[in-house]
Amino acid sequence: MRNLVGDTWRDALSGRRQENRNPARLGEIVSRSADSDAADVRDAVAAAAAALPAWHDLGPVRRGEIVMRAASLVRERREEFAVAITREQGKLLREARGEVDRTVALMEYTAGEGRRLGGATLPADDPRTLALTRRHPIGVVGLVTPWNFPLAIPAWKAAPALVAGCTAVLKPSPLTPYTAALLVECLLAAGATGGVLNLVHGGRAAGEALVAEPAVSGVSFTGSVEVGRAIHTAGAPRFLRTQLEMGGKNAALVLADADLDLAADAIVAGAFGQAGQRCSATSRVVVDRAVRDGLVARLTARADALTAGDGLDPDAGLGPVVSEERLRACVDGVRRAVADGASVVRGGERLGGALADGCFMAPTVLVDVEADSFVAQEEIFGPVLSVIDCDGFEDGLRVVNSVRYGMAAAVFTGDQSLALRALDRIDAGMLHVNRPGVGAYPHMPHVGAKESQYGPAECSPQVWDFYTEWRTACVSY
Structure with a gap:
């Protein structure tokens, strides 16, 4: 070149x-x-x-x-x-x-x-x-x-x-x-x-x-x-x-009345699509405690169904991260999250075996993540998803807006009033309701807020x- x-x-x-x-x-x-x-x-x-x-x-x-x-x-x-x-x-x-x-x-x-x-x-x-x-x-x-x-x-x-x-x-x-x-x-x-x-x-x-x-x-x-x-x-x-x-530290807000299957599908697409390497990737899930366990069960089941592999392999569902440096950043981010009190329910490590010659990070789901911890505040830029509990709509908005970034966000709810209130109050440039929180159409502004x-x-x-x-x-x- x-x-x-x-x-x-x-x-x-x-x-x-x-x-x-x-x-x-x-x-x-x-x-x-x-x-x-x-x-x-x-x-x-x-x-x-x-x-x-x-x-x-x-x-x-x-x-x-x-x-x-x-x-x-x-x-x-x-x-x-x-x-x-x-x-x-x-x-x-x-x-x-x-x-x-x-x-x-x-x-x-x-x-x-x-x-x-x-x-x-x-x-x-x-x-x-x-x-x-x-x-x-x-x-x-x-x-x-x-x-x-x-x-x-x-x-x-x-x-x-x-x-x-x-x-x-x-x-x-x-x-x-x-x-x-x-x-x-x-x-x-x-x-x-x-x-x-x-x-x-x-x-x-x-x-x-x-x-x-x-x-x-x-x-x-x-x-x-x-x-x-x-x-x-x-x-x-x-x-x-x-x-x-x-950068972005994008959240999906899942309220108590959300369709959990729809939310899980969208969140997995946003978190693990392109191995999480998008400025608009979903890296935080802020979920009402009332439905947290049901959502986590769905997220882990979908993470288990992802087969990592070379992107040219038609059976692969998750490709590598771009470099050894980015892989180390993912692994180090998970270690720091555990040190801060989070628990790894899926993934958390580099994949070995037949994939040892590549930069493959297991699709990772973390729970018991504190909203002010490093993994909840800073970009990891890989297939690492943090689940943060909230107590209802107002507390969820507080957590969603608690980061210095404001690229993208999604809200999952069956209540149109809550959805519109969330669109009005979330500090992010690209917002979505009941769909993956990534990207926009070619004729729409690709834009963030805050930093x-x-x-x-x-x-x-x-x-x-x-x-x-x-x-x-x-x-x-």
């Missing part, structure tokens, strides 16, 4: 490379990618800056057509993308196919917005005067993306950046360079050429250099709160525009508030 600078694929100037291994079979090297530094980033930003005037002049309709053609190419290569995602990131092949399908939908929606990317005409105070507003691209943007959605998140940043008229430098996670390169190939083949979209592989050094480049007007980042805060702080002296989608989000939402009309700025004009005639 080489960098793309302008229209040239090239190695890192230092000659350094890094290996990426299949998390299901650590002996298998999936790719080798450039390990870039500030010099590579500088060249990529210069290429993007040089391409900016002509790309702006093309106009949003033609830019949208290019993104639409790229979406068609992604659709045509669906299976290639899905297999790449599974081998590189570890998620089940059916989950990877779902990510490809969602990516196509996101790109098509964004491309169509090119015909709506306008302003407004306004009344003028003076006669024979036309007053209007319009959107203007902010310039060169840096796109820093994570490994958990190695196709969808780069696409939902690159597509609106390009339609808006920005040029971009994409720096994907060093754990998932291959999928990002395939996406860039499609955008390049569709017409985003000549430095409009550049690709720089690498880790922290490349990311910090991208944030520091004076010609970069904005950085869109998805990842941890700590890195997001560092990006915003580093860019603040020069008023760098930032769009930060960060989960800073800046405009993604995947919606609100995204233009990041990639564009308002201009006004008054024309006398």
